[in-house]
Amino acid sequence: MSVVQLEVTNSMIAEEELQPILAKAGLELPKSLLEDYGTLISGLETAIAALPDDKDVIPRPDLAKYPRTDVHIPEDNELGAWATKVTAKCTSPTSDLLKGRTVALKDNMALAGVRCTNGTAMVDWVPEIDATVVTRVLDAGATITGKAACENACLEGMSATAVTGQVHNPYAKGYSAGGSSSGSGRLVATGSVDLAFGCDQGGSIRIPASSCGIVGLKPTWGLVPYTGILSLDATIDHCGPMAKNVRDTALFLEAIAGPDGWDDRQPPFGLEGDRLKFVAPVDSVTAREPSNMLEGVRIGVLSEGLEVPGQDPNVVASVKSAIDKFTLLGATVVPVSVPLHKGAPLLWTCAAPLPAGRQSLLSDLDGRKQLYMTDRADFASSKLTQNQFDSLGPGASNMYVGYLWVQEKYGPKLQGRAMNLLKATSDAYDKALQQFDVLVMPTLPYPPPRLPEPGSDEGPLKFLMRTIGLVANTCPFDNSGHPALSLPVGFVPAREDPSVRLPTALQIVGRKYADVDCLKVAAAWEKVFDWKSL
Numbered sequence: 009m010s011v012v013q014l015e016v017t018n019s020m021i022a023e024e025e026l027q028p029i030l031a032k033a034g035l036e037l038p039k040s041l042l043e044d045y046g047t048l049i050s051g052l053e054t055a056i057a058a059l060p061d062d063k064d065v066i067p068r069p070d071l072a073k074y075p076r077t078d079v080h081i082p083e084d085n086e087l088g089a090w091a092t093k094v095t096a097k098c099t100s101p102t103s104d105l106l107k108g109r110t111v112a113l114k115d116n117m118a119l120a121g122v123r124c125t126n127g128t129a130m131v132d133w134v135p136e137i138d139a140t141v142v143t144r145v146l147d148a149g150a151t152i153t154g155k156a157a158c159e160n161a162c163l164e165g166m167s168a169t170a171v172t173g174q175v176h177n178p179y180a181k182g183y184s185a186g187g188s189s190s191g192s193g194r195l196v197a198t199g200s201v202d203l204a205f206g207c208d209q210g211g212s213i214r215i216p217a218s219s220c221g222i223v224g225l226k227p228t229w230g231l232v233p234y235t236g237i238l239s240l241d242a243t244i245d246h247c248g249p250m251a252k253n254v255r256d257t258a259l260f261l262e263a264i265a266g267p268d269g270w271d272d273r274q275p276p277f278g279l280e281g282d283r284l285k286f287v288a289p290v291d292s293v294t295a296r297e298p299s300n301m302l303e304g305v306r307i308g309v310l311s312e313g314l315e316v317p318g319q320d321p322n323v324v325a326s327v328k329s330a331i332d333k334f335t336l337l338g339a340t341v342v343p344v345s346v347p348l349h350k351g352a353p354l355l356w357t358c359a360a361p362l363p364a365g366r367q368s369l370l371s372d373l374d375g376r377k378q379l380y381m382t383d384r385a386d387f388a389s390s391k392l393t394q395n396q397f398d399s400l401g402p403g404a405s406n407m408y409v410g411y412l413w414v415q416e417k418y419g420p421k422l423q424g425r426a427m428n429l430l431k432a433t434s435d436a437y438d439k440a441l442q443q444f445d446v447l448v449m450p451t452l453p454y455p456p457p458r459l460p461e462p463g464s465d466e467g468p469l470k471f472l473m474r475t476i477g478l479v480a481n482t483c484p485f486d487n488s489g490h491p492a493l494s495l496p497v498g499f500v501p502a503r504e505d506p507s508v509r510l511p512t513a514l515q516i517v518g519r520k521y522a523d524v525d526c527l528k529v530a531a532a533w534e535k536v537f538d539w540k541s542l
Contacts, residue, residue: 023046074098075097076119087194088194090154090191092155096152101147103263106150110202111150112153113155113204114189117142117207118139125158127164127401128400130161130396132387133384136383140233141205141232141247144263157170160401161400165186166474175194176459178198183456184456186215186216189205189215189250203250207246207248211483211486214493214513215452215479222250225523226486228489229273233271238384239367242363242373247264249261249264253534255291258289298337301337302339302529302532305340307331307340308344308448309331312350316450316481319450322501330514330542331448334529344444352484353483362422365407365414369408406472434489437490438520441517445522446517446525446529452512456511458505481515490518492517494515496539498539
């Protein structure tokens with residue numbers, strides 16, 4: 009590292025201060041070098057002391073323009089769905105795109121002055137900023153009515169681990185609403201809000217969307233800014249819309265998509281104009297006669313997506329029946345094989361522990377060009393305390409132990425190897441999407457599982473076995489970055505009790521930045537067929 013200055017205004021770093029730090033790293037230096045590095049580090053300390061406060065450049069909200077009132081933890085939390093209630097509006101919206109709509113934020117998103125639990129008691133944090141997408145929905149005329157519960161550290165697919173309590177499925181109490189955006193799924197399904205945000209790194213928008221019978225879109229990676237939202241791994245972070253129907257999903261996406269100048273997940277150019285219009289294309293499709301709504305559209309049925317180990321035959325039958333209906337809308341439906349899809353969840357599993365441990369659980373975001381929420385970094389360290397670890401759910405604690413193991417046994421090479429292999433998988437999807445407009449498959453392999461008894465003291469193995477294979481069709485598209493939409497297509501019997509009927513869903517995957525194709529295909533199906541009667 010080049011030396012910018014050597015002026016030392018504070019006291020010189022003594023050998024006794026430097027030596028233990030070097031020894032901890034396994035280094036032993038002669039006295040002459042200790043003196044040199046003592047001087048050099050003293051210069052670094054002087055630079056650190058002269059560093060301006062970043063509070064002047066952090067984009068704090070104008071609370072006169074964006075007031076928030078009635079902040080409270082509700083006594084009735086809608087069977088676990090609400091974490092915190094609040095009313096937030098814009099006094100002078102710039103558009104009426106979402107006028108009159110109510111919105112719930114996932115509780116990993118910053119809303120200044122309102123607690124952000126991230127589903128866990130690990131950190132007690134009240135943000136100083138608003139996430140970019142928060143400002144965008146307020147500017148579009150929406151009213152934020154609260155923060156939806158999310159699963160512990162956003163690392164669970166079943167709605168049983170939020171610090172605010174279990175979230176129950178809207179169609180069957182005692183069954184999972186999906187995770188990690190569990191509260192968002194339930195609140196939209198019950199009509200408590202019109203729209204809700206989800207965030208998705210392995211399926212956390214699409215799992216609750218499928219489980220709760222609503223529409224959820226994981227957008228193309230980088231289409232929607234992630235600024236002001238707690239990261240899991242920046243290479244797979246996605247924020248997206250959850251809504252009752254496809255048109256509302258398109259409307260919501262139109263309000264939040266586009267670059268914000270902070271988030272380095274987003275391309276520096278190309279996201280503007282018609283590429284950020286989603287409602288008009290959807291309306292143009294649904295205005296046609298049903299038999300030609302999807303005329304000229306080629307739909308590839310991903311064979312491997314229907315061959316997931318442990319897949320429920322009722323889910324397969326429901327989704328196949330839904331896929332067959334696309335031909336009635338004028339589409340061409342053809343099977344397609346992407347063999348690498350089967351191994352993609354394995355790659356996701358190996359790529360995740362190192363960055364997720366650092367970025368999600370330890371708040372170490374070095375190497376990114378983005379807004380750093382430095383007020384929360386005050387609670388971070390190079391490792392978790394026992395109390396912090398004990399506050400994690402089974403999925404989050406498993407991720408942390410996996411992080412420690414990979415860091416000790418493999419280092420960065422394992423993640424690098426997995427990421428290189430994931431590029432080949434992404435390329436394979438791109439190749440298939442040269443032949444087809446979208447790919448389709450089941451969102452989830454089986455219906456929502458029954459929740460464990462509240463307070464049950466089962467270990468992480470038994471808990472996580474309840475959702476084994478859950479993300480087989482969702483996590484590959486977090487790594488690849490393709491847009492993926494979950495559309496409800498029917499009910500299937502619960503595995504634990506056939507008399508209980510729970511939603512199932514079709515996943516529609518499009519080309520990168522062609523999210524509108526997913527929306528158009530889904531909107532046509534939804535316009536003609538009533539999923540609740542199938």
